[in-house]
Amino acid sequence: MSMSLQLVKAARMHAEGEFERAKTNIMVYMNQSVGIGEHSDIVEAIQKELDTMALASDRIEMLKKHFEPTIAAKQLLSEDGQDELDLGDAGGC
Numbered sequence: 001m002s003m004s005l006q007l008v009k010a011a012r013m014h015a016e017g018e019f020e021r022a023k024t025n026i027m028v029y030m031n032q033s034v035g036i037g038e039h040s041d042i043v044e045a046i047q048k049e050l051d052t053m054a055l056a057s058d059r060i061e062m063l064k065k066h067f068e069p070t071i072a073a074k075q076l077l078s079e080d081g082q083d084e085l086d087l088g089d090a091g092g093c
Helices: 003-031 042-066 068-079
Strands: none
Touching: 003 042, 003 068, 042 068
8 A cells, every 4th residue: 555545544534533533422412411511511512523523524525535536546557557647637736
């Protein structure tokens, strides 16, 4: 696996983990809010977690749109023995 692909994979997995953690926190707030002593304003806590989910989702979409196609195309070309790829505006950064 190329270093570029590994970096994109790690960034995506990190964002997916943040998304799932925030989603789980919201589920706990909604289903077991009595046991959450540190949050006197549950709605505010849920809104904070929603912001975390939105940021993580945006990161995942940016990786999909701008990095994954470029890396996949470069891997295909390197497997075919070609060294360079000029994508122009088609997904590169």
